[in-house]
Amino acid sequence: MTTITLRDTASPSGARPATAAGQGFRTATGGMIDRRRPLDFTFDGHRYGGFQGDTLASALLANGVRLVGRSFKYHRPRGILTAGSEEPNALVELRSGARREPNTRATVAELYEGLEASSQNRWPSLKYDVLSVNALAAPVFAAGFYYKTFMWPSALWEKLYEPLIRRAAGLGRAAHAPDPDTYDKAFAFCDVLVIGAGPAGLAAALAAGRAGARVILVDEDHRTGGRLLADRREIAGRSGADWAADALAELASMPEVRILPRTTLFGVYDHGAYGAIERVGDHLALPPAHAPRQRMWRITAKQAILAAGAIERPHVFGGNDRPGVMLAGAVRTYLNRYGVLPGRTVAIFTSGDDGWRTVTDVSAAGGQVAAVIDSRSSIPADLRRAAEAVGARVICDGYVTGTKGHLGLEAIEVVDTYGSRQTIACDCLAMANGWNPIVHLDSHLSRRPVWDETIHAFVPGALPSGMVAVGAAGGAFTLASCLETGGRAGAEAASACGFASAVPETPRTDPESLAHTPLWRVPVSKGKAFVDFQNDVAASDVELAHREGFRAVELLKRYTTLGMATDQGKTSNLAGLGIMAELTGQPVASVGTTMFRPPFTPVAIGAFAGHHRGKDFRATRHVPSHAWCEEQGAVFVETGLWLRPAYFPKTDETDWLKTVNREVNTVRAHVGVCDVTTLGKIDIQGRDALAIIERVCANPFGTLPVGKARYAVLLREDGFVLDDGTVARLGESHFVMTASTANAAKVMQHLEFCHQWLWPELDVQMVSVSEQWAQYAVAGPRARDTLLGIVDPGFDISNEAFPFLACADVTVGGGIPARLFRISFSGELAYELAVPAAYGDAAWRAIMAAGSAHGITAYGSEALSVMRIEKGHAAGAEINGQTTARDIGLGGMLAKKKDYIGRLMKERPALVDPDRPILVGFRPVDRSQRLRAGARFLAIGAAPSLAADEGTMTSVAYSPSLGHWIGLGLIRRGQERHGTRVRAYDPVRDGDIEVEICSPVFVDPKEEKLRV
Amino acid sequence: MRYSLLSVMGQALRGQRDWKPQWRDATPKAEYDAVIVGGGGHGLATAYYLAKEHGITNVAVLEKSHVGSGNVGRNTTIVRSNYGLAGNIPFYERSMKLWEGLEQDINYNAMVSQRGVLNLYHSDAQRDAYARRGNAMRMAGIDAELLDREGVRGMVPFIDFDNARFPVKGGLLQRRGGTVRHDAVAWGYARAASDRGVDIVQNCAVTGIRRENGRVVGVETSRGFIRAKKVALSVAGSTSLLASMADLRLPIESHVLQAFVSEGVKPLIDTVMTFGAGHFYVSQSDKGGLVFGGDIDGYNSYAQRGNLATIEDVMEGGMALWPGLGRLRLLRHWGGIMDMSMDGSPIIDRTPIDGLYLNAGWCYGGFKATPAAGFCFAHLIARDTSHEDAAAYRLDRFATGHLIDEKGMGAQPNLH
Amino acid sequence: MSDGIETTLRPRSAWAGIAPVGRHGRPGGEPGLTLTLREEIGLATLIAVKGRTDALRQVLHERFGWSLPDTGTTSLTGERGLVWCGPDQWLALFETRREMAGLVQALQGLAAVTDQSDARAIVRVSGPDARAFLAKGLAIDLHPRAFQPGQVAVTALAHMGAQVWQRDASPAYDLAVARSFAGSVWSWLSHAADEFGYDVRNAEPVAQPRG
């Protein structure tokens, strides 16, 4: 028997407590805390002491702090109900600043030196909370009252009612600053995943581990053992805690067993995929150096054993939410595991034999048991005797009907079988109303639990293959059955994975009785009887829902918000269902349950994102000239995953337009070089290479000779343009196709689809060479002169030998293999030179050197875009998935005599409607005006309306060649309307100007520059 | 009993004892003028407007489970009318206008909250695409504003402007957009329809569509045959299953879309925001939870749940946009089944079978459409001709080429 | 590429400016990982011509002494040989690019040969924590019961395409990623390797061919 000294009050504010002495409710000995390691912490600015091994909740209770928070709606004082992750009440803000974590359950927050916690949802303080006046209006604030009110006047909803409601709602305050900690992710694979390291889980892991299977054992607690740490039990003649420690030691010695404490298995996904979150650094003030705060495990398991245990059920009676009212199992946890007396005078309200276990534990720890109230009409004599032996009053067939106390429990009101009422002083009430197996995880795959009338609880229904629930999680509540079902499941899981295993013998355990008659609510209670503590859902709200027709469990949940708080109804759901069953006169089994959804307990969003945040949200692809571009101070732009140089400002160029104009002018007058490596490049070889190109491209290729390239347009099967590019014929049966930067991956996938699925008989070999080749466009009148400085002598690239659209293998720089294509996006004499990517940097520098005598400039994506608009080439803004080849002026080039993807669907009536908007050019009537892409076209004088809409401007640029803005756009019957004027209407940018329709080719319409 | 603050306070004195069921849990009659299959938001709204606008009250809504058990209770509650194509614009604006007057119309507070919908852009091309859309909206008389970076910063200063992989350059804002308390929409329409005489029949699964001489004559159900002059399907997610009972194949696939809610916290964000460089959209419920979502999982599914690949993708988008979310915890995620149509737009039309009407293909935009879908579907059922605002939602548009493809993704449902 | 090139152009490593040589991450003690940057490797994709896989197998054996690896495996001798990368597709590895000469000719009509020497950035991952480290990014089971020397996987590493093959049981792995992703791959590597402490080294220069 421990001797204990109890202190009355918490330590005064600011004073440094002599840690152990300040903990007035700490037993002198016992518990699994490390009394040699005292810790200081603060709650609402007050300093307290605790020990290593405490949770915040156990340490608060040790210091006599019972009032921990305020409830959601009524701002009622709330304390600590549980000792685990199911806690609905004791939610605090943990840490501060950018690390502030609202709604943190004090019952699972491990104590560390310097821990800071604050209560939430109260103002100005936890003890004096102004909004507790809400409790007075509780009769108005019944379930769903807001659906019936706040409707008049309608304008006041957003202005007044909603802001008030929003401010009052929510519990804690989230950190506003970016999360300073990092998160890690890891994949793990195993034969047998064991979820929960209580007696059943340990037995399962031992059996599977001994068979040689790869086992992962996860437990949300930092210490393995489950209820063996909380109840004084015996296994094979030793204490349960010792047995658990031995089991852990043996598991730790097995090389194929991985034990993950502080790890919550939060979700079950298809085909043996599981999500688990490991709290690597949450038990410390800061995560350890070089370690993440948390690590998300994605576990793939062949077999899974659910041994997550069970959650005790509260009773529903008036004032059952008063601080000091706790679950009986939690009371025993605080006593036995933490060496804390949750109260000096404890009353026990039970509906089964299990609650009586609390009597001896309280008494053994030095507490006074005031009374045991059992709602059943008969009680085993030995239990009664044991209670009476410690001086407890025993009330059979009685109920707790109410509680008294200001900010914490001072007394309970009890009615006995004869209806006589009495008040019993106590500062802690332990409630035992049976246990619910944790069926959450097995419900994640849409398997509904089933009602088990023998234990009055939902148990797992049919589980997916490879998954089994054992111990309390499977409805086997006795310790012996936990060990037995766990051991058997472990052995069977291992043998299902091909390991020879034997079902272990179940060790002997001390006797226990679990007789139980659940009590869904106390029939004669006073005041608000809470079902869902956190969301302030009372029994009367369930009645109201019933009255108003919200009887289906999902409707009950949604109308009352029962089970929708941060605990997802772990302690409340069944009471709600039980009461609804009573009201509708149905058995609970027919009422059913709502669907449990992942995660089992809330998981930090940052953990799901892991490394992928900030600049690492998505990969960044760099072009081969990137280092040079950076040296030159290029301005980069995100293009899909690529980072491309947009333009290259010189020191005196402060305006981007000035730079781009210079780049364009230099290309048009001299020469420029642009990195176009981002294009997709697909190598196509084989006897049927031409055949597949013919089928995927809408224009004909049969006549393409070796050594020539051709523009290519690809349609989707629905007839719209998929992409455009070029196809170059390098050999009789060797082609290289380019795709646009944005569509490179899509086109490759499309080609693979055509080859593997549509036409598998074709003899074709395709592979992406996008990463192999750096590709540079060299454009401008001096492009050939520039190339002569890098292409090795012996390759004739004269206009005669290497005309427009020629292509050839060459070498550059003295023997580096390269490919040269005479193709042009700018309308200038232009080439694309491809060199192996490793030589990309050197080749780029060599081009710049070779071109310096010819006035070369590097140009970026902006100048590239200006020049393509000047030439009327459609690009991403026009090929946006909504346009046909005809729409963008390519209708004439489509093949007539071959079948190809998209051939038939492009002929649908609406797609050949002459009224469809067609690509044309635009220029401002007042040449000084700027054009904007996205403007809509209207007839001059027409009032803006959808009916008046004639099309839209798709691309614009300032043309330095012409000295004014130009645009491309799609407009109804555009090709017939050159020279006419329309409005370019752009109200979102206050734009409304007149523009003139013109040819989309603004520069060199006769293509004289291209072929010289 | 009419709902008002007064009636609630009056009931407070009486322990809230006099409230009646919000809708009658009807037993099906042998015959109706019209049977609406599906007691979700759309079906209930259709029944309400059939009664209110067309005086047709001999109507049953057949629901296999309970009222609002489908997507109306599983979505991320966003309402908006920021569409860019002529086929969509008038319809969604009709819906927005109906939302704006909904509470007074049905005497039920569905908490229509016009807190704004902000679509972020991250490139010049995206800005221009949004301008194109915003301009179309403005031409239709719908509010739209194109914000620059500073305009966005003024609204949501906490998102990542400085270290982003895809920097925020601005946004398209529809101030009239916002959120609506989703369940309340179903309940409010159920109550209002029931008050007008519509039979709401729960736990009544349709198992067959009976036809005689090429015309629908009623439906087989788990509660027996119910004769009907007109049968209207409003069962997004399960449309193909019901249509197959009438031997129809449709341009629709069923896909799972996941949705997410965080723990409740004090107000953080007072608008609806969408990321333009990843799949992520978020708002905060009046209860305090951040409600968010992303892309569909991408495979055909009738299971109301998804998988981790999509979950991670959504969270990455969230963290990339809003680094302060890191320590906020995900409370719950779930899935709903979407009718993904082949061009990403819905179908409200007659079918080749006389007397069989179809409201389907809502992809993941059905919630915001609830009032207008009910309004226009009721019009179609009552008058056998499309309402002008839904005239583009024809079933034959895939054959004629009059597609309404806002994203330009073509005939691949999982890309819309 | 043939011998005797007098090029003035110098190749730039895929890791240049990205992967700093030296000790990083958790200080103290032996590093858990060694990351060796691989350079100058010759790589080519081989795709069998329809129906010629057996003939290809024979020629590869006769001309190069290589056996065509089965699905999911490699057949490497030293730094040379073949790595499976898809149905009827392999990656041919050479210690240097120079050695690749003649491959196209030898396999004419049997396989499409495509030079990919510059398409990949390759790093060798070794050390006691190699498995734990790779498990943070690769969603494949690297346990010795599931993945051994001689096996290869084409998969994703932190959303980026990657190919990984195990070299030996120490364990050591070669990790190949697309060249343009090297910077982002390194960002992930350095984050994931931080807790183990890691050494970054350049590969030993390739010995000049004898003779």
Place this chain on the structure above:
Amino acid sequence: MRIRCPHCGTRDNGEFSYLGDAAPARPDGMEAQPAAMHDYVYLRDNPAGPHRELWYHGAGCRSWLVVDRDTRTHEITGVSSARDVALSRRTGEVA
């Protein structure tokens, strides 16, 4: 969700992209009719239950796969190479 690629082994579904129903066959050739093409492009059975569907192992071996999967439970009962399925379909046509 995990899919057993016949070439690469079992992988997370994030490595794959989905196309849809594998049943419709493209009406090939110049004689194909618009109505048949419309049905191929647009109409789907969309069953709740067993479904043969096309997936692409884009992050792996780049193979198109035919997967037999139950759309109610996501249970996968078979995966084969799409090329093999397509070739056997052709053979079936000939025979």
